[in-house]
Amino acid sequence: MVGEEPEWVCYNTWGAHLPECPDGFDLSIGADAFKEVLKTYGGPTALSDWEQLAAALRPLTKGVMGLPSAAVRNDPGVLLTLGLKYPLPLLRVLRDATKITAPFDLDKLGVKDSFLKNYLDLLAFLLQGLPADQTLTAVVAYMVEDFYRPNAVMEYPKGGSGSLAKALSRAIEKNGGTVHTRAPVASVLVEEGRATGVTLESKSSKKASPSSSNNSNNHDGAVIANSNSGRIVRARKGVVSNADLYGTFKLVPPGLEGCSAFDAERAQLLGGAVDSNEEESVPLCKSFMHLHLAIKEDAYPGLREMIAPNAAGAGTRAEATREKNVNSPPSSSDSVAVRPLPPQWTVVDSWEGSIDAPGKVVVVSMPTLLDASMAPTGYHIIHAYAAGNEPFDVWEQFDTKQPKNEAGVSSNSDGGGDGNDASYRQNPAYEALKKERAEPLWRAIERRLPLIRQPGVCSVVQIGTPLTHKRFLRRYRGNYGPAIAAGNSAGLQFPGVETPLPGYYRCGDSTTSGIGVPAVASSGAQCANALLTVWEQLEMNAKIKM
Ligand SMILES: Cc1cc2nc3c(=O)[nH]c(=O)nc-3n(C[C@H](O)[C@H](O)[C@H](O)COP(=O)(O)OP(=O)(O)OC[C@H]3O[C@@H](n4cnc5c(N)ncnc54)[C@H](O)[C@@H]3O)c2cc1C
Numbered sequence: 001m002v003g004e005e006p007e008w009v010c011y012n013t014w015g016a017h018l019p020e021c022p023d024g025f026d027l028s029i030g031a032d033a034f035k036e037v038l039k040t041y042g043g044p045t046a047l048s049d050w051e052q053l054a055a056a057l058r059p060l061t062k063g064v065m066g067l068p069s070a071a072v073r074n075d076p077g078v079l080l081t082l083g084l085k086y087p088l089p090l091l092r093v094l095r096d097a098t099k100i101t102a103p104f105d106l107d108k109l110g111v112k113d114s115f116l117k118n119y120l121d122l123l124a125f126l127l128q129g130l131p132a133d134q135t136l137t138a139v140v141a142y143m144v145e146d147f148y149r150p151n152a153v154m155e156y157p158k159g160g161s162g163s164l165a166k167a168l169s170r171a172i173e174k175n176g177g178t179v180h181t182r183a184p185v186a187s188v189l190v191e192e193g194r195a196t197g198v199t200l201e202s203k204s205s206k207k208a209s210p211s212s213s214n215n216s217n218n219h220d221g222a223v224i225a226n227s228n229s230g231r232i233v234r235a236r237k238g239v240v241s242n243a244d245l246y247g248t249f250k251l252v253p254p255g256l257e258g259c260s261a262f263d264a265e266r267a268q269l270l271g272g273a274v275d276s277n278e279e280e281s282v283p284l285c286k287s288f289m290h291l292h293l294a295i296k297e298d299a300y301p302g303l304r305e306m307i308a309p310n311a312a313g314a315g316t317r318a319e320a321t322r323e324k325n326v327n328s329p330p331s332s333s334d335s336v337a338v339r340p341l342p343p344q345w346t347v348v349d350s351w352e353g354s355i356d357a358p359g360k361v362v363v364v365s366m367p368t369l370l371d372a373s374m375a376p377t378g379y380h381i382i383h384a385y386a387a388g389n390e391p392f393d394v395w396e397q398f399d400t401k402q403p404k405n406e407a408g409v410s411s412n413s414d415g416g417g418d419g420n421d422a423s424y425r426q427n428p429a430y431e432a433l434k435k436e437r438a439e440p441l442w443r444a445i446e447r448r449l450p451l452i453r454q455p456g457v458c459s460v461v462q463i464g465t466p467l468t469h470k471r472f473l474r475r476y477r478g479n480y481g482p483a484i485a486a487g488n489s490a491g492l493q494f495p496g497v498e499t500p501l502p503g504y505y506r507c508g509d510s511t512t513s514g515i516g517v518p519a520v521a522s523s524g525a526q527c528a529n530a531l532l533t534v535w536e537q538l539e540m541n542a543k544i545k546m
Helices: 031-041 046-065 078-084 087-100 114-128 137-148 162-174 245-250 260-270 303-307 317-321 428-437 439-446 466-473 517-531 534-543
Strands: 008-011 013-018 021-028 154-157 185-191 194-200 215-217 223-227 230-234 239-241 287-296 344-348 361-365 379-390 458-464 504-506
Touching: 008 317, 013 114, 021 031, 031 046, 031 114, 031 137, 046 087, 046 114, 046 137, 078 087, 078 534, 087 137, 114 137, 114 344, 114 361, 185 230, 185 239, 194 239, 245 260, 287 439, 287 466, 344 439, 361 439, 379 439, 428 439, 458 466, 504 517
Parallel strands: 013 344, 239 504
Antiparallel strands: 008 154, 013 021, 185 194, 194 230, 215 223, 223 230, 287 379, 287 458, 344 361, 361 379
């Protein structure tokens, strides 16, 4: 769409270690492979339940999938951008609106089999951080439709997720824009009740040459000026924040003249909870535990044999779609004892308790199986993470607050990162807690690499906590996005891309249900549309061939 993208490595297999099959199976994506899983591990009604569910949900996706998110806008202009161009899908969506916006109700849809119920709960949680019954039916329907997509594969950006950012950055620059990194925003500049730019943290202003002029024009026309409190970047059209929900509010100090509507929305969404996760604020998904390892191929007995078959199943789309099946672990009578490692595997020890219980769902990735350039020759990297299930409360005791800046905003901004202050890392109690709470991650890796903790195998071991997550990603309490349940009784909704402060816009996972790059990208497109007139958007949509 933007004329730039990373190089993709396609693959189609991931491993699953579930309570019904602790030794795990390797599953190719696609409906046929999933039906095999249901036959093997589900109860007597698992397959028929699935077929009935797919038959009920698939028609709902026809409308949703026929409407490109880049055509959506939040004003009556949508009649032109969507209505004229995509009348049939739009009519379908309007007809099915109550069904697709309802919470996904497995019982109502006739799903009785407990394996299938738990599996769908797991998928919903992996995709959006909430159990299935709190997820929009549209999101689950989309997920089910994905099972039936012909030649579907998973894609890994060669070079890691940074190459996604690099591709976006290339697209911005080739269209005359400028990208500044390591330039934290201290606050949004508000003049006469309108967001007119941003003030960068003063640290970066030190880098500006003292003899340079006070004002300069950027490539994209934004005016950059130096002030005592930090560099100011003036907006031509508007200021867009993809910081998390708290970060976006925190950048505008409360009580500014002309900002009462913005403050009212702040109070409605955050309640009094500007500095803590009080109950009246929008509920947030929990944070993460991470375990990063580097292993030397020679140091792990048999690793070379386990990864060799992988090369055949990943690469181009054609290579990745060549074989579709389910592989169970080799039995003791099998002559081939070597079990190929999948690039990714998910581990759930027990279905007991809620799906977001600490350490319950762990995902392990071994990106070097897809892209050897991710580590020096002869080495592999492993990242195990517990997504959206690690409570921040456990770690709060080590959180170090930073002094407030001139705008009265804590420069760690509890959603705007905590700068470089990570003195808690020297605390032995923090180290001990890290080790304790990383246990489920180690165990998840051991499902496929039982010798991983043997001395000499790992040359790097790094454990990340919610504090790491908060510090690196500048997210309030290291959160994984708002946990706004579909059909919640409080009537909470995701905030729109336009804020009540004129000129201030937002996008990203605080504005969209469905965590992850696709949902976030579609919120970005909708935010861009909010900055364009209908005619400009139509022109842009034609340019990106929609
Ligand atoms: C371990 C892990 C694995 C994941 N796997 C997948 C996956 O396989 N597929 C998928 O689709 N999704 C995945 N996700 C989710 C996906 O990464 C997120 O949903 C997505 O990155 C959210 O994008 P965002 O732009 O809304 O927020 P973010 O990615 O959090 O970006 C916000 C940016 O704003 C910056 N920022 C905040 N405050 C300021 C400030 N004051 N000044 C300047 N900059 C600021 C932050 O530094 C950050 O770079 C994964 C997430 C994690 C953590």
